[in-house]
Amino acid sequence: MVLRPGLEGVPVTQSSICQINGNEGHLRYRGYAIDELAARSSFLETTYLLIWGNLPNPDELRNFEKEVQMHRRLSFRVRDMMKCFPESGHPMDALQSSAASLGLFYSRRAIDDPQYVYDAVVRLIAKIPTMVAAFQLIRKGQDPIQPRDNLPYSSNFLYMLTEQEPDPLAARVLDRCLILHAEHSLNASTFSARVTASTLTDPYAVIASAVGTLAGPLHGGANEDVIAMLEEIKTPDQAGPYLDNAIKNKSKIMGFGHREYKVKDPRATLLQEFAEELFARFGKDEMYDVAKAVEAEATTRLGPKGIFPNVDFYSGLVYRKLGIPKDLFTPIFAISRVAGWLAHWREQLSANRIFRPTQIYTGEEKRTWIPLDERSNN
Numbered sequence: 001m002v003l004r005p006g007l008e009g010v011p012v013t014q015s016s017i018c019q020i021n022g023n024e025g026h027l028r029y030r031g032y033a034i035d036e037l038a039a040r041s042s043f044l045e046t047t048y049l050l051i052w053g054n055l056p057n058p059d060e061l062r063n064f065e066k067e068v069q070m071h072r073r074l075s076f077r078v079r080d081m082m083k084c085f086p087e088s089g090h091p092m093d094a095l096q097s098s099a100a101s102l103g104l105f106y107s108r109r110a111i112d113d114p115q116y117v118y119d120a121v122v123r124l125i126a127k128i129p130t131m132v133a134a135f136q137l138i139r140k141g142q143d144p145i146q147p148r149d150n151l152p153y154s155s156n157f158l159y160m161l162t163e164q165e166p167d168p169l170a171a172r173v174l175d176r177c178l179i180l181h182a183e184h185s186l187n188a189s190t191f192s193a194r195v196t197a198s199t200l201t202d203p204y205a206v207i208a209s210a211v212g213t214l215a216g217p218l219h220g221g222a223n224e225d226v227i228a229m230l231e232e233i234k235t236p237d238q239a240g241p242y243l244d245n246a247i248k249n250k251s252k253i254m255g256f257g258h259r260e261y262k263v264k265d266p267r268a269t270l271l272q273e274f275a276e277e278l279f280a281r282f283g284k285d286e287m288y289d290v291a292k293a294v295e296a297e298a299t300t301r302l303g304p305k306g307i308f309p310n311v312d313f314y315s316g317l318v319y320r321k322l323g324i325p326k327d328l329f330t331p332i333f334a335i336s337r338v339a340g341w342l343a344h345w346r347e348q349l350s351a352n353r354i355f356r357p358t359q360i361y362t363g364e365e366k367r368t369w370i371p372l373d374e375r376s377n378n
């Protein structure tokens with residue numbers, strides 16, 4: 001048996017959802033280039049495409065948007081449960097618990113019923129942003145506010161978060177960020193979703209396990225750590241010394257490196273453009289110069305190893321300009337990635353076999369039991 005740590009290069013499923021060309025830096029959802037989707041589509045249209053396989057016609061899109069809008073509210077029981085969460089807890093933990101709690105309300109027995117699947121998709125796409133916004137207000141000691149029916153998806157999320165109707169450019173930029181983060185083949189959280197799905201459990205458990213996996217700093221959690229790193233570096237001239245020190249100590253540079261991409265992640269290029277668009281309109285973030293210096297210095301040092309900015313490097317600068325606190329960056333990633341996780345949930349169920357890989361055992365062979373009073377204490 002050959003061990004492949006991290007399953008690098010090991011295909012574990014077939015999928016028709018997303019295609020990555022890591023040498024040229026191309027990304028497509030269901031055959032459509034990511035830059036075209038970000039320019040022309042909306043997050044809900046892209047979600048429909050990912051989950052059902054084709055672009056919706058006008059009626060299908062209108063119905064989907066309407067259904068999502070109708071299911072945005074949370075039960076008072078979920079809100080009351082969230083009010084008991086510690087306000088110092090991380091919003092990703094709050095989201096994982098809240099998402100899992102939906103399984104208490106909706107039966108898990110009907111995953112082969114197309115109506116159940118459609119309803120679960122609508123509920124999860126609709127309610128996850130409400131949960132993120134609700135926890136943000138609850139931890140500030142406020143009551144969550146209700147979604148506004150006359151606002152589209154991303155505007156409504158910003159409204160629920162800030163209690164103000166957002167600037168149209170801010171809402172459009174957030175919607176484009178959600179498109180960019182919606183899907184990325186068998187990344188760790190999507191793999192986790194597929195493993196959970198393969199046991200035939202309910203979709204709320206699938207999403208909760210994926211949220212937990214996304215939270216880690218080697219995955220979606222890196223977007224929060226990038227801003228912490230830029231704040232620590234403080235000024236562009238400190239980027240080089242910081243990197244030299246990190247490389248000497250074998251520390252990872254957050255927001256850099258990728259298992260699939262050997263060039264700059266195409267989403268990082270687009271997110272950098274979005275950040276510049278916001279800076280041109282609302283004023284520059286001084287951390288942007290630090291970020292560009294880190295990219296330039298890291299490219300000299302790590303570029304020859306194929307290590308470049310990934311999706312997490314510039315997203316935080318966009319969210320900061322939208323007034324979003326650092327620890328909500330990964331929950332926003334989750335709001336978007338629910339689309340990809342659900343697409344993989346459906347695909348997994350369409351040709352399911354439970355995931356059950358094997359291992360190479362390295363433990364002790366047969367041992368002889370020693371009674372407690374005969375074991376020495378040291």
Ligand SMILES: CC(=O)SCCNC(=O)CCNC(=O)[C@H](O)C(C)(C)COP(=O)(O)OP(=O)(O)OC[C@H]1O[C@@H](n2cnc3c(N)ncnc32)[C@H](O)[C@@H]1OP(=O)(O)O
Binds near residue numbers: 006217310311
């Ligand atoms: C949404 C997302 O999940 S995007 C990724 C977000 N995560 C991060 O930004 C965290 C920083 N990056 C990393 O930890 C990694 O690049 C990962 C987790 C993204 C990919 O990991 P892997 O494919 O397993 O690569 P691995 O960690 O084995 O690195 C391979 C080599 O590149 C180096 N390397 C990889 N990423 C980095 C980095 N960010 N900084 C410095 N060196 C790095 C490793 O030290 C290793 O070097 P070595 O061969 O000399 O030991």
Ligand SMILES: O=C([O-])CC(=O)C(=O)O
Binds near residue numbers: 187188311
């Ligand atoms: O593909 C990966 O391993 C990580 C990533 O960029 C994502 O999930 O968007």
